[in-house]
Amino acid sequence: MVEALPYWWEAAPPPTPPQRALARRCDVVIIGAGYTGLSAGLTLARAGRSVQIFDRQRPGEGASTRNGGIASGNLRPSYKQMQRKFGGARALALLAEAKAAREELAAFIERENIDCDFRRAGRFTGAAKPSEYEGLAREADHLRETLGIEAHAVSKAEQRGVLGTDFYHGGLLRDDIGGLHPAKFFAGLFRAAGTAGAMVHGETAVLSFAAKGRGFAVETARGTVEAEHVIVATNGYTDAVDPWLRRRLVPVRSRIIATAPLSNNLMAELMPKGVMCAETRKLHYYYRPSPDGTRILFGGRDGSIAGDPTWPTQHLRRALADIFPVLEGVAITHSWWGHVAMNRDMIPRIFSRDQLRYAVGYCGSGVVWARWAGQKAAWQILDDDRARSALDFRPPPAIPLYNGTTWFLPAVYTWLGLRDRIGRYRTSP
Numbered sequence: 001m002v003e004a005l006p007y008w009w010e011a012a013p014p015p016t017p018p019q020r021a022l023a024r025r026c027d028v029v030i031i032g033a034g035y036t037g038l039s040a041g042l043t044l045a046r047a048g049r050s051v052q053i054f055d056r057q058r059p060g061e062g063a064s065t066r067n068g069g070i071a072s073g074n075l076r077p078s079y080k081q082m083q084r085k086f087g088g089a090r091a092l093a094l095l096a097e098a099k100a101a102r103e104e105l106a107a108f109i110e111r112e113n114i115d116c117d118f119r120r121a122g123r124f125t126g127a128a129k130p131s132e133y134e135g136l137a138r139e140a141d142h143l144r145e146t147l148g149i150e151a152h153a154v155s156k157a158e159q160r161g162v163l164g165t166d167f168y169h170g171g172l173l174r175d176d177i178g179g180l181h182p183a184k185f186f187a188g189l190f191r192a193a194g195t196a197g198a199m200v201h202g203e204t205a206v207l208s209f210a211a212k213g214r215g216f217a218v219e220t221a222r223g224t225v226e227a228e229h230v231i232v233a234t235n236g237y238t239d240a241v242d243p244w245l246r247r248r249l250v251p252v253r254s255r256i257i258a259t260a261p262l263s264n265n266l267m268a269e270l271m272p273k274g275v276m277c278a279e280t281r282k283l284h285y286y287y288r289p290s291p292d293g294t295r296i297l298f299g300g301r302d303g304s305i306a307g308d309p310t311w312p313t314q315h316l317r318r319a320l321a322d323i324f325p326v327l328e329g330v331a332i333t334h335s336w337w338g339h340v341a342m343n344r345d346m347i348p349r350i351f352s353r354d355q356l357r358y359a360v361g362y363c364g365s366g367v368v369w370a371r372w373a374g375q376k377a378a379w380q381i382l383d384d385d386r387a388r389s390a391l392d393f394r395p396p397p398a399i400p401l402y403n404g405t406t407w408f409l410p411a412v413y414t415w416l417g418l419r420d421r422i423g424r425y426r427t428s429p
């Protein structure tokens, strides 16, 4: 039997705080109690604001306790693509902010004394094609020269010293990225926000919100609350409460499988440096060792529509064995999924609309970005100088012919998968 709940929940299940009476008025209502909402709530509560955070599920039950725990602060477009689209200054500012956000996450974990197995283990990005190795080597030079990030190319001949596979044509190893236990990290954030005075109302959906006087009336499943400010922090779980946002964010199912414990020798052969892993394929996979170094956690897209876990689990198992043939037939103990939120230009965002504040759209890299963006949104409300951010620009554009039903995803997956297969066919001997 493969367990359908996240592996992470064995050590840190989402909390079930007792249902407290709602305060009828507060300074700020936050919709969504994941990393974004709690980080915003923590910042506001510490600044003396009254805050209520609502989640229709248990706090953290969205992506924040389900993810791979790779603390990358990734930006999906390359520097060149961002430069073309937003100009050189913003492209550089985004890269610099990603670096600051990664460093600040590590400092935050230490400052708040959060026990979440955080380790800056490094990240290897494998080149799926020989030509992509050249691109990764140039990226390493760029990261070193412009941002002072320790990054270097790893040739195919050196690859097994980093990752026990011949699947890739070399890759990029950077030292500034690490991994953590996402649900333990969430538990630490939840504790800190509560201690600071933020009220977190789990299993209490926000049903609607509307401008009222100088603020908002927010209707929830347990009554109406008035607040001066509202922050929307619903990311991949955005529902009909905000149809405007729904047209701008595409929820994409991501699934992770956990292998049964592997022997020390095998883990040392497959993951000798314990690094986080990514790759250049269009439909890429992400993977890592479990924090205790005994298993491999392997993630990728889940193209199922009805949610049947059987074939997406088998698909991930096959993809894992493509990279590590020795794992053909390995036992899988857990297989679970959650929603990541993509947007049209694939840049995480903080923005305002009609006095509502939004922090959303992390494109699968919210471990670093969500906490950072939530804090920035809070600083905007507090009129704090630290609120400035390269993520703060126009809202992501609406997606044509889209209102929340992802009818186009199967076609997108087929197209991207085909391009990956053609790329591999052309480069295979």
Ligand SMILES: Cc1cc2nc3c(=O)[nH]c(=O)nc-3n(C[C@H](O)[C@H](O)[C@H](O)COP(=O)(O)OP(=O)(O)OC[C@H]3O[C@@H](n4cnc5c(N)ncnc54)[C@H](O)[C@@H]3O)c2cc1C
Residues within 6 Å of the ligand: 031, 032, 033, 034, 035, 036, 037, 054, 055, 056, 057, 058, 059, 060, 061, 062, 063, 064, 065, 066, 067, 068, 069, 070, 071, 072, 073, 204, 205, 206, 207, 233, 234, 235, 236, 237, 238, 239, 241, 254, 255, 256, 286, 299, 336, 337, 338, 339, 340, 359, 360, 362, 363, 364, 365, 366, 367, 368, 369, 370
């Ligand atoms: C399988 C998977 C693997 C991932 N791996 C990584 C990784 O390795 N590294 C990385 O950086 N990122 C990863 N991510 C992405 C990362 O988890 C997210 O970007 C991050 O958790 C987003 O946090 P959030 O607080 O914005 O949203 P969430 O944690 O998703 O929280 C949003 C909350 O809003 C609530 N909500 C929605 N509508 C309402 C409403 N009307 N009323 C009340 N509440 C509402 C939902 O219930 C939900 O709990 C992964 C995600 C998934 C699913």
